[in-house]
Amino acid sequence: MGQDGVLLRIVTKGAKYARNHNLHGETWTENCLVRTCFNGTVTTTTPNNISIPVCANGMPAVQVPNTCYQYACPCECMGWGDPHYVTFDGKYYAFQGNCTYVLVQEIIKKYNFSVHIKNYYCDMTHGLACPESLTIYYKSHTIYLKQTRNPTVNTVIVNGKEKTPTISTADFTITSTGIQVTVDIPKINAQITFAGMNFVVNLPYSLFYNNTEGQCGVCDNVTDNDCRLPNGQVQNCVNTAEAWKVISTKTKSTTTTTTKYCPCDKKIHTPTGFAAAIVFKDCHEYYPPENFYEACKYDVCNMKNATGCFSLESYATxxxxxxxxxxxxxSTNGLCVQKYTMACGPKVEETCNSKYNEKFVSCESGVCQVVKEGCFCPNGTTLFNTDTDICTPFCGKYKTCGRPGDKWQMNCQNCECRTESMGPVCEPVTCSTPEPCNRAGYEITTVDCCAQCGK
Structure with missing residues (x-):
């Protein structure tokens, strides 16, 4: 057998083969490690020429999928509050637009992917805008996300039909913690998170390098060119952000307003500012807090309400x-407190449906193995299913899905077993208005959850 054949067998059988055959001085690569056989002993080393880039956005570089030692900077665009933006490469700016805008789209269409954001004036007095909804376009899909607060209600509409997370298709997965809704697109390794006043768009550098445009800028690890017009010209961020307005053929907004800025004391101390400085100290070494702190002061100064909380919520995410x-x-003296159970809970919560748990909770992909802030069932109880807020210590008490299409009634709700959520979807029983009950011997009674006039 020639030398090439010997090396092939070494790579195939690895260290065990090398030790058994005492191949002195032979070197090969196995599982991204350099292995050398000397005197019957295999030593393992890593290459000494690994290049890890410094990321302009302050994020740590990540390993490129399916490679050994290639690293790239993650392209992460985020926005929050009224609203504040940080581009893919870490450039911060505030923009008060009252329309629908392109957050990101491909310059050369490879994946048919884009994200639009719709803003509205949440403070007309000062001309300040806030995010209202997010729309994700991928292939032929349209995913619409909206959140209202007090109470928090997440609306998810996929291709024109309202859905309840968790949803899994061949092209995407949608999950919710009650506070945040996350859309994962595995084929392009994209992740979009929306929490009403906050959003994050994550794209892989390896697939989107120098091929993005919009309010999130260019994914190329260069900050100076992030604020560009559709024609490619670099200008002030506020000017370029307005240029990415989506013009609807149905209605065109002609409303204009002037943003009024009040001077802020640079030494301003607020409950939210205190939380940013003290509670987040362990995170400072991983990502600098200055943009979030400045945005928090801006909101507290101009809006005089709890919008500063959204800067901290974004930083916590x-x-x-x-x-x-x-x-x-x-740590915010009650200013940012809301009803939630965990600061860092599971991204996909376990339910009474074992098949659901096996597919979503126990998966090893990046879709499941992260933590999120959210509303979760107390210890000792389990969520009945993703369509209800029922937490129970006895899963067997409730009916779980049998066959898709099965229907039943529970707690005055009509339930149906649906494939998309791997569990029951329930809606309140619809009742007609009872007729006047003024006949002798008759009274209003409840039959099948509905009020009726009867004996």
Whole structure:
């Protein structure tokens, strides 16, 4: 057997083969490691020429999928509050537009992917805008996300039909923690998170390098060119952000307003500012907090309400992504407290449906193995299914799905077993208005959850 054949067998059988055959001085690569056989002993080393780039956005470089030692900077665009933006390459700006805008789209269409954001004036007095909804376009799909607060209600509409997460298709997965809704697109390794006043768009550098445009800028690890017009000209970020307005053929907004800025004391101390400075200290080494702190002061100064909380919420989301869990809300003197159970809970919560758990909760993909802030069932109880808020210590008490299409009634709700959610979807029983009950011997009674006039 020639030398090439010997090396092939070495690579195939690895260290065990090398030790058994005492191949002195032979070197090969196996599982991304350099292995050398000397005197019957295999030593393992890593290449000494690994290049890890410094990321302009302050994020740590990540390994390119399906490679050994190639690293690239993640392209992460985020926005929050009234609203504040950080581009893919880390450039911060504030923009008060009252329309639908292109956050990101491909310059050369490869995946038919784009994200639009719709803003509205949440403070007409000062001309300040806030995010209202997010729309994701991928292939032939349209995914619409909206959140209202007090109470928090997430609306998810896929291709014109309202859905309840968790949803899994061949092209995407949608999950929710009650506070955040996340859309994962595995084929292009994209992730979009929306929490009403906050959004994050994550794209892989390896697939989208120098091929993005919009309010999120260019994914190329260069900050200076992030604010560009559709014609490619670089200008002031506020000017270029307005240029990415989506013009509807149905209605055109002609409303204009002037943003009024009030001077802020640079030494301003607020409950939210205190939380940013103290509670988040463990996260500072992973991502600098300055943009979020400045945005927080801006909101507290101009809007005089709790919108500063959204700066901290965005920073906490970023910290959780880097495995730094920050339970920050109780440090804001009640200003940012809302009803939630965990600062860093599971992205996909376990339910009474074992098949659902096997597919979503126990999966090893990036879709499942992260933590999120959200509303979760207390310890000792389990969520009945993703369509209800029922937490039960006895899953067997409730009917779980049998065959798709099965229907039943429970707690005055009509339920149906649906494939898309791998569990029952329930809606309140619809009742007609009862006739006047003024006949002798008759009274209003409840039959099948509906009020009726009867004996």
């Amino acid at each position: 970023l910290c959780a992504k880097m495995s730094v869990c920050v339970d920050w809300r109780n």
